[in-house]
């Protein structure tokens with residue numbers, strides 16, 4: 001099968017994405033440009049609500065709303081009853097993490113590229129519950145060390161909590177191999193797939209994770225304020241619940257209640273149905289293209305961008321490791337990352353600043369402060385990459401003239 005996205009397909013996809021006509025968008029790791037069908041789905045739904053009433057609209061759209069769970073399950077190869085729709089990856093991660101019944105002395109293993117909010121969660125658990133956590137450092141080439149990871153597992157290891165694709169770097173960790181080790185030692189495995197979903201193929205059976213937290217607005221191209229949490233069926237009863245309402249929990253008698261027997265027990269009743277539908281459309285859009293094909297195109301474009309950046313004097317690319325993703329990080333000699341971002345914005349080119357605090361352990365270890373992050377998606381083009389590099393060449397020339 002030919003897996004390459006053709007030029008015709010790229011042009012079609014761009015024609016279906018209003019934003020590409022206006023902006024050169026390399027901030028997909030922040031928030032992607034959504035397909036028009038996603039935007040229209042959300043706005044149409046809100047208009048329908050305005051004309052017909054919220055509950056009545058929900059009834060009309062009940063099958064489509066429910067289908068969002070099936071689409072997500074298809075995307076990650078899970079069961080539908082293992083999916084909870086939540087507002088963002090942080091909520092998903094916190095629901096999973098804080099649901100675990102930690103005891104003082106329990107140990108957690110994480111990676112050096114773990115996301116800031118998760119690290120804060122680990123520190124918080126250390127301070128309040130007396131758990132300990134170990135950080136597995138990458139090797140000198142930027143690769144996760146599976147041998148060190150397995151050696152760190154002991155009788156007190158309760159959880160492996162790692163981030164698939166970090167916020168501020170182009171590297172990745174081997175989530176499938178980590179999963180095999182987690183299974184072998186029978187340890188809970190929580191994966192932050194916030195940056196990888198919609199970008200890298202995710203199969204929870206293959207990965208073997210028990211919990212997976214995801215956001216919608218990044219590579220999935222869904223609206224802001226959407227995300228989901230996968231919790232493996234066998235693990236659901238082991239997690240404590242934080243919010244109990246009449247939707248997630250049913251009265252059994254006047255003195256007893258029972259939680260739903262699916263992952264929707266982690267949700268709350270009131271949420272935006274319009275956004276749920278938009279999330280479903282975005283997932284469907286990615287599935288129609290094929291995540292394998294998306295991943296292939298993203299790797300190709302990111303590789304091209306790194307190659308061009310490496311050829312510009314005064315630019316240093318900071319991505320390490322054997323397996324790189326769509327996030328490309330670099331710095332421009334003599335210019336703060338925020339200034340590079342602002343100069344590019346003047347030309348309608350969006351990049352972002354990868355803040356050192358977002359992935360603090362990794363950034364400190366590599367002596368990196370804030371750096372520029374250009375994250376490519378499949379709808380970006382070679383021409384856009386050239387325009388970005390041309391502007392950057394101008395910035396570096398300007399620096400050397402000074």
Ligand SMILES: Cc1ncc(COP(=O)(O)O)c(C=O)c1O
Pocket residue numbers: 087088089090091115117163165166167192194195214215216227
């Ligand atoms: C790796 C990673 N994990 C988690 C998050 C948090 O995601 P959200 O803002 O959707 O809660 C981010 C946000 O940038 C991230 O990059």
